[in-house]
Amino acid sequence: MNVKLKEKISESLSAVLPITGIVLMLSVFLIPMELGSVVMFLTGALMLIIGMGFFQLGAEMAMTPIGEGVGVQISKMQKLLTVLLTGFLMGVIITVSEPDLQVLAGQVPSVPNEVLILTVALGVGFFLALAIVRIRYKISLSMLLIVCYLVLILVSMFVPKEFLAVAFDSGGVTTGPMTVPFIMAMGVGLASMRSDKNAANDSFGLVALSSVGPILAVLILGCFFKPTEAAYSLTDVATVVTTQDVARVFAQGLPLYAKEVLISLVPILWVFLIFQWMTHRYHGVQIKRIVIGFGYTYIGLVLFLCGANVGFAPVGAYLGKELAAVSFRWILVPIGALIGYYIVKAEPAIQVLNHQVEAVTNGAISVKMMNRCMQIGVAASVGLAMLRVLTGISIQWFVIPGYIIALVLSRMVPDIFIGIAFDSGGVASGPMTSTLLLPLSIGVCEALGGNLMTDAFGVVALVALTPLIAIQLMGLVYKAKTAKKTQTVPAAIADDCDMIVDLEEGE
Template sequence: MNLKLKEKIRESLSAVLPITGIVLMISIFLIPMELGTIVMFLTGAIMLIVGMGFFQLGAEMSMTPIGEGVGVQISKLKKLITVLLTGLIMGIIITISEPDLQILANQVPSVPNMVLIITVALGVGLFLALALVRIRYKISLSVLLIICYAALILTSFFVPKEFLAVAFDSGGVTTGPMTVPFIMAVGVGLASVRSDKNSADDSFGLVALSSIGPILAVLILGCFYKPTQAAYVLEDVETVVTTQDVARIFARGLPLYAREVLIALLPIIVVFFIFQMLTGRYHKWQIRRIMIGFIYTYIGLVLFLCGANVGFAPVGAYLGKQLAELSFNWILLPLGALIGYYIVKAEPAIQVLNHQVETVTNGAISVKMMDHCMSIGVAASVALAMLRVLTGVSIHWFVIPGYFIALVLSRFVPDIFIGIAFDSGGVASGPMTSTFLLPLSIGVCEALGGNLMTDAFGVVALVALTPLIAIQLMGLVYKLKTGKGTPTERAVIADDCDMIVDLEEDE
């Protein structure tokens, strides 16, 4: 086996093993599960591990060099209109290629699937074009984010409350495993041709702006459509008796995801060949390497999505229902935090982001630091999501203060941390969130007899929110420890960040 592939699979094993262990411990001590269900779950976990390993290597070999090449070529374009059109077209193509978008289209009620897909793709395309213009003209990311999120929050007040949570969720799931590696690489390519001191800072932020587009697009749709009930239907855990039953169920799912991922990858492959014909950028050996990378990406995504949807999602819904029916269902808060802490490590695009951050910053921000901050942020978000389901508190009470804190922090942290933090929000809310945490939340809501639209949905939105705060706090710690900033700033930072400093020193 390829040594690099072995290394990626080992990384995947360390990422997926903890969440697998947590579910097994819950099944032993709290919620007994049939052996057939456990076998289904473990089979899904194995597929996740192998799939994530293939995907990471494939993205590194194909999506990253293509994205960087496109970014370099965009930086050479002279006319603004050409840059805008390029960003718009690339954003639309890459978003339509996102497997999670098809899932999203079935989740949002009362909106025709094709209308939603086109609207979301336009949202990503327009905001990717805006992100390219920002880098070209060196516009402050913090200022642009404040303006965009102010517009987003304002729009949210005109949307029916039944549509609000699912609209915020939609922004997270559309920046998934296909979109993120490509868009991040475009940023690196754009920044690589600049030699000024801010070039590394500007290599991040494209995902941040691109993930605002679909949220705003779906919120605007919500002003015209009146949802009455959720279209999201949870699948029950299938009854299995023998190992042949397990094999049959996964064999039935594999062709569906094989077709879905193939449809997703084809537009990107076509764009690659058109790009190569127009620019002649890559040598024959590079083209061969990229095509092998596409094969790895394809195999990885098929295995990952099948394992997550067939093995993980039904177990998430089952655990949610059973835990909610316990007399001490408040235990969902610490359990949610524990699950959130480890499940983010199993997001395929998270590993891509973390390694890219370490590379661009020359190790100043390590993979370990990113993992730690992302896990703390997502742990907090899942605990808050469980609190919302148990209490029925409106998502407005979480997203408005949360984004306010994140945007205020953006005025004080080093610029590179702003881009990384807001990128991480879109990356954290990937397929593991939509296939395990969302069913978990819906299972809890159904057991409690709550409103599915207002209470259960919103977990993806919170997962996309809290890393923004956690990583910017890490930026403040970095600023404090390196002595950058005024004495007053350092004093305020010290008060806010003592806990994180202690955690880092313990490491």
């Protein structure tokens, strides 16, 4: 086996095992599951581990170099209009290729799928162009985010409450496993052409602004459509008796996701071919490596999405329904927090972000630090999501204060933490959130007889929110430690000078 692939699969194993263990423990001690359902879940977990390993290697070999190349080329463009059009087209093409968006479109009632997908794609395209201009002209990310989120909060006041959760969810699902590696690498490529001291800081923030676009676009769309009920239908755990039954169920799902991922990859493949034809940037070995990377990405996403949707999603819905039926249903809050703490490491795009952060900061912000902060943030968000389902509290009471806190913190932390924090919010809410946490939330809501549109939806939005606060709090700690070290060094130098003076006087 390829040594690098073996390393990536090993990382995936350590990421998926904890959440697998939690579900198995729940099935043993709290919510009994049929043996067939457990086998389906474990098979899905195995596919997740292998798929995540292939995907990470594929993103490293293909998405990252293409994104960086496009970023470098855009930074060389002289005309602002050309820059804006290129950024806009890149945003639209990449968004349409995101598998998570197809899932969201099928869940929103009263809005045709094509209308929602186009609306979200236009939102991402516009804000990606804005993000590129920000890097080009060194505009403050903090100030830009404050303006954007204040506009979001203002617009949200005029949108029907049934549409709010879906709108904020759309910002999370748009920045998924297909878009994140490409957009992040694009930011690195754009910033690499600058020689100023803030270039590394400005390489982050593209995902953050790209997440704002779809939220604003769907909020505006909500002013014209009036959804009253959710179209989401939960899938029951397949009834299996033998190992052949398990193989048959997954074999039926594989062609569907193989087609879905192929459709998603084709636009990015076209971007690569056109870009290569126009610039001749890559040669021989590089082209071969990128083509192999596309193959790894394809295999990885097919296995990952099939494992998540066929093996994990039905179990999530089942656990939600059963946990809501127990007499001490408030246990959902700590169980949700525990699942959130461990599930974030199983998001494929999270590891891409964390390794990129470690590389750009030369290890000052490590993968371990990022993982820990993201885990704490997502644990809090899933706990709050379960609290919302149980109580029916409007998502506005969580989202608006949360974003205000995040924006206030953005004026207090070092610049690099702002981009990383707001990027992490979009990255945290990926396919694992939509295939395990959302069905879990909907299962609970259905069991309690709640309103799916107002109570169950919104878990993706909360998962996208809390990392913003957690990462920036880490930035405050980092800032305090750095300041302390800065004060300690001059004090030590002063002590040494006093000692020298004393010695000279003694002579």
